[in-house]
Amino acid sequence: DAGVTQSPTHLIKTRGQHVTLRCSPISGHKSVSWYQQVLGQGPQFIFQYYEKEERGRGNFPDRFSARQFPNYSSELNVNALLLGDSALYLCASSFGLAREQYFGPGTRLTVT
Amino acid sequence: QKEVEQNSGPLSVPEGAIASLNCTYSDRGSQSFFWYRQYSGKSPELIMFIYSNGDKEDGRFTAQLNKASQYVSLLIRDSQPSDSATYLCAVTTPGGTYKYIFGTGTRLKVLA
Numbered sequence: 001d002a003g004v005t006q007s008p009t010h011l012i013k014t015r016g017q018h019v020t021l022r023c024s025p026i027s028g029h030k031s032v033s034w035y036q037q038v039l040g041q042g043p044q045f046i047f048q049y050y051e052k053e054e055r056g057r058g059n060f061p062d063r064f065s066a067r068q069f070p071n072y073s074s075e076l077n078v079n080a081l082l083l084g085d086s087a088l089y090l091c092a093s094s095f096g097l098a099r100e101q102y103f104g105p106g107t108r109l110t111v112t
Numbered sequence: 113q114k115e116v117e118q119n120s121g122p123l124s125v126p127e128g129a130i131a132s133l134n135c136t137y138s139d140r141g142s143q144s145f146f147w148y149r150q151y152s153g154k155s156p157e158l159i160m161f162i163y164s165n166g167d168k169e170d171g172r173f174t175a176q177l178n179k180a181s182q183y184v185s186l187l188i189r190d191s192q193p194s195d196s197a198t199y200l201c202a203v204t205t206p207g208g209t210y211k212y213i214f215g216t217g218t219r220l221k222v223l224a
Contacts, residue, residue, distance in 0.1 A: 033212060042116075042200050042214030043156065056210035090155055098144045098204040100161040101212065105154075 002027065004093050004104035012110045013081050021076045021107045025093030031055075032074040033101060034066055035090040043090055049074055050097055078109075086111045115139060118201050118215035127224050131188040135201030135215055138182070145177055145184045148200040150217065156200055160186060191222045 005024045013019050025032050031050040035043035048056035049068035068074045072093075078085055088108050092101035117136045125131045133147075144163050148156035160175040162168045162184065168175045174187040184203075188195055198217040205211045 040216070042202075042216050044214070045212050048210050048212070058211060088155075097210050100144075100146060100158055102158055103148075103155040
């Protein structure tokens with residue numbers, strides 16, 4: 001069975017630009033969460049979506065937004081990129097809320 | 113006080129020994145508890161999840177949850193060099209919105 005997939009694998013953007021990251025969950029999973037991970041830290045929770053509704057939000061500015069589609073795939077959008085947004089962005093899927101999550105390989109974003 | 117605390121390590125154990133990893137959390141209402149393994153440059157991999165007080169065993173891994181003392185631990189029996197990685201503890205917060213809070217991880221080194 002296919003696991004969580006994310007695209008692109010790597011991305012280089014310039015400050016001020018916008019970026020869209022994509023995620024497809026494990027088949028049958030209805031929830032997708034997004035995380036930001038910088039070197040030496042644990043993943044920081046950004047959003048959780050369940051059945052196309054936002055069900056959880058971490059302490060990130062409004063420049064970060066997301067949505068979930070009817071097929072349960074998801075997009076994370078980040079506007080007005082800052083150098084500090086450089087990180088590994090992880091997507092995780094789960095069957096339901098507060099359930100075990102499985103991570104995708106991540107998207108490495110570099111902002112120059 | 114951090115919401116989820118782990119000793120950063122490194123924790124060094126000889127091959128074949130038991131590795132004991134600990135995690136404490138601050139929110140007494142936390143519902144679900146997870147252990148992930150993360151190799152350098154890779155995404156987190158789910159090792160164990162536990163939802164109720166007590167022990168849960170899966171192969172060489174045992175998760176222990178004590179809600180009264182607000183800690184969760186992971187025991188790895190017969191440690192192998194391939195177990196050398198960073199181990200992340202995560203908890204979910206209760207309430208109307210859901211958040212997954214990760215610790216910063218404990219680096220484990222299994223010495224051959």
